[in-house]
Amino acid sequence: MAVCVPKGFLMAGVHCRIKRDPRKQDLTLVMSESPASGAGVYTQNLVCAAPVTLDRSRTPSDRIRAVVICSGVANACTGERGLRDAEEMARLAAKACEAEPDQALVLSTGVIGSFLPMERIAQGISAAAVKLGRSETSLIAAARGMLTTDTIHKLAGRTVTIGGREIQITGMAKGAAMMGPNMATMLALVMTDAALQPKDAQAALSRATNESFNCMSVDGHMSTNDTVLLLANGAAGGEPLSGDDLAAFQAALDEVCIDLAKAIAGDGEGATHLVTIEISGCATRETALEIAKNVANSPLVKTALHGADPNWGRIVSAAGYAGVPFDPKGVTLWLNGALLYEKGAPVEFDGKAVSRSIRDNRETLIQMQFSEGTAERRFWTADLTAEYVRLNADYHT
């Protein structure tokens, strides 16, 4: 995992008093020295935030120069004024990067229903513009500027050689954690110095998102602000990627996005386990995903794993209500490699040993095999703990 700043990108993360704690960055500015292909994948929530509306109208694009991110206020449910604020935030970021107003994208996360503190944001953008750099420190500060109650910043990267050129892909993300009284948001920004046509950037990002962020949940509550962006500025040189080169890029991009998705699930609020669910033997990849999602979002499965309980009944029954046809007599289940349930019937297993393996490892692996076909899917989630309830019940709007 090679995490460094791709060629042609500069970034900074600063504190501009959106968050109370002065040690916490709350504004990130990312600049591409040359116009980049920009692609975006957005929340499907009908109640979507102003930055989502703005970015959706500006991607895919062949001329993105800046991304500005603030954490602490989501700018969601803020109506026309919220949209004007998002546009102004983009304009200020573009100006700081000597670009046109519509060459900037905006991300926000935090409290729903509050307006952006525009003066502070303007000051933050100015301060960040001065600090723009390409060091590891800049990268970490930028990754920290998008966090809310995440316990750790999330970075992932790959260095790959494609068509004789060294290409860097680096992504940063924030997890499904609560901000102040309100709601979770998943944000990610992936940067690469590869050359990509906008439509290819969009297709690659959509595919990578489907294999990573869309295969991950913490509490199943879809945010108003979820956004994944990809910027490809071509600073590595060469013509836009195509054919096998594009496929090689896709593979590396998938890996970066999967790393970030796993980091988000593992840092879910109150989580004590990163749970990987591998579904196989399904008729289609879509049905495999539906089954995985139902297992991942069952509070009974999540609490059992938190309690290190190899409770196969909860897992099998959660699959049973996924709304997907399957033969119950064709289901086999392993937990951390131990066989618990085979072809629709429970088998003898060492319950204490399996329980210990759950308790003693931060990662848990659920594998379910069906008998409908050959389609497979992976999904990542967190367990459900009393700490999650405490964090989300004790805050007040």
Next chain:
Amino acid sequence: MAVCVPKGFLMAGVHCRIKRDPRKQDLTLVMSESPASGAGVYTQNLVCAAPVTLDRSRTPSDRIRAVVICSGVANACTGERGLRDAEEMARLAAKACEAEPDQALVLSTGVIGSFLPMERIAQGISAAAVKLGRSETSLIAAARGMLTTDTIHKLAGRTVTIGGREIQITGMAKGAAMMGPNMATMLALVMTDAALQPKDAQAALSRATNESFNCMSVDGHMSTNDTVLLLANGAAGGEPLSGDDLAAFQAALDEVCIDLAKAIAGDGEGATHLVTIEISGCATRETALEIAKNVANSPLVKTALHGADPNWGRIVSAAGYAGVPFDPKGVTLWLNGALLYEKGAPVEFDGKAVSRSIRDNRETLIQMQFSEGTAERRFWTADLTAEYVRLNADYHT
């Protein structure tokens, strides 16, 4: 609410050592003196228990004489032997009531993957047969025999005059609570002395279930054993109900089932609030139900209510990912009668007063109005507490 035994029914609840605690009934026997119309509505889980398979094959019917219920073992994921055990349990119950083997129905709830302790169950059925009665004590003992970790037994009833005859409808239910290490089951049995044709009994029960048990959730995990049964033995006299009389019966049956559904939601594991969600202004009743279900099953909404937090952002955003088209600018939201959000925008409100009203009342009311039509729907759920997590994480299989 008139809770008493309908004419022509006898019942008993006994302890037969399925549960460890000798003070807890674990077997219920219900007998109809004459053949009753029997209807059933069952879990849609593909992984369904043996009693569900058996009862499904025996309803609707015009000749049911007995229902036997055991709590402690669900007889789910038990294969062919499980099905034979369920048949034998029905046969023993039928014999005790001097009926044919196929005139009995069976309900089970409890641990998944264990076989029924058939000797104890046979002893229990014999003991219950001796105690069959029509007193209030028999009714309560019978209602208690179906419980698992419910904190209270659940009974509801209505006395209505239809076509000049007094008709009694009485239901008992158990809630979505955990049994030993395993999973929740919702069971209900409704008895009436009304005369109903089997097809009318089935239609009435399906409709009542759609308005009650299918509008209720605790944790959204659908059980392998969920079953609602209706027995109508006609002991009140007269011809089978039809026309306006049948409609009057339907209205009373709906009320009984809604009472039971609310009792289950309010007694959800660890629950401190019974939450009623009223959705209005939707294009169809199905879309209203989808929205209500998404709000009810959001852990963020449930924890906010537990924390007495009037967090409208979580509620509005949960509606937004229901997969139902609506105009976000047409959404209005009230919490315990206070207006929090109007036509897509937050409004000023007294946060402390609303928070107090949530904290100080066991019942919480969420009302959401949409602008797509005139369809309405009600839904009931419980809040999510650390106690729920503790109960479900600390048990071990």
